[in-house]
Amino acid sequence: GDSVTQMEGPVTLSEEAFLTINCTYTATGYPSLFWYVQYPGEGLQLLLKATKADDKGSNKGFEATYRKETTSFHLEKGSVQVSDSAVYFCALSRSGGSNYKLTFGKGTLLTVNP
Amino acid sequence: EPEVTQTPSHQVTQMGQEVILRCVPISNHLYFYWYRQILGQKVEFLVSFYNNEISEKSEIFDDQFSVERPDGSNFTLKIRSTKLEDSAMYFCASTYTQDTQYFGPGTRLTVL
Numbered sequence: 001g002d003s004v005t006q007m008e009g010p011v012t013l014s015e016e017a018f019l020t021i022n023c024t025y026t027a028t029g030y031p032s033l034f035w036y037v038q039y040p041g042e043g044l045q046l047l048l049k050a051t052k053a054d055d056k057g058s059n060k061g062f063e064a065t066y067r068k069e070t071t072s073f074h075l076e077k078g079s080v081q082v083s084d085s086a087v088y089f090c091a092l093s094r095s096g097g098s099n100y101k102l103t104f105g106k107g108t109l110l111t112v113n114p
Numbered sequence: 115e116p117e118v119t120q121t122p123s124h125q126v127t128q129m130g131q132e133v134i135l136r137c138v139p140i141s142n143h144l145y146f147y148w149y150r151q152i153l154g155q156k157v158e159f160l161v162s163f164y165n166n167e168i169s170e171k172s173e174i175f176d177d178q179f180s181v182e183r184p185d186g187s188n189f190t191l192k193i194r195s196t197k198l199e200d201s202a203m204y205f206c207a208s209t210y211t212q213d214t215q216y217f218g219p220g221t222r223l224t225v226l
Contacts (some may be wrong), residue, residue: 032213043205043219044157051213089157093213100212101147101170104157 006105021075023090031092033073119217137206143172
């Protein structure tokens with residue numbers, strides 16, 4: 001079945017540091033890939049997405065590139081801020097068929113210190 | 115900007131009681147989902163709903179669970195007889211394009 005493997009956390013960085021959170025996936029067909037963010041006490045918010053190979057999703061300084069050859073969708077940000085502290089979830093949905101359920105990774109807790 | 119809403123934000127119930135969690139999806143969306151997140155664990159798919167019927171359900175979604183879209187705006191998840199292990203955050207999501215799902219803020223269910 002489909003699965004998503006994320007880098008184990010927690011990750012603790014200083015403000016303005018470079019961030020990478022690794023994500024790899026296993027899926028049949030051609031999934032769409034997503035990063036969702038969950039701020040403390042809140043629900044899931046879509047951060048960015050990519051729907052086909054070599055697409056780059058970007059939002060709020062975060063980027064991720066859909067790499068089909070390595071089945072990866074790593075999240076990066078050049079300079080993190082304290083306000084980026086949250087849990088980040090990598091997820092996929094498989095295209096085709098009648099159902100587009102999301103399969104999530106375990107989440108990576110990011111803490112950014114001033 | 116339209117958003118998915120969920121009520122209540124927190125529900126406390128006794129084991130064996132029935133609970134109904136309510137969601138109002140974004141108005142022109144066609145596909146609806148429930149997920150849950152047990153504290154500290156990953157978000158898990160429960161059920162998807164389209165055209166007034168379940169399109170897929172997970173092994174978690176047993177006979178104690180049901181979903182309904184009673185009036186064209188609300189989307190509800192009912193747990194008939196709650197168990198301690200049902201304690202979790204329950205998220206509703208909706209989508210129009212079957213691509214990007216938009217999530218509500220969640221209902222925290224605590225079963226005592």
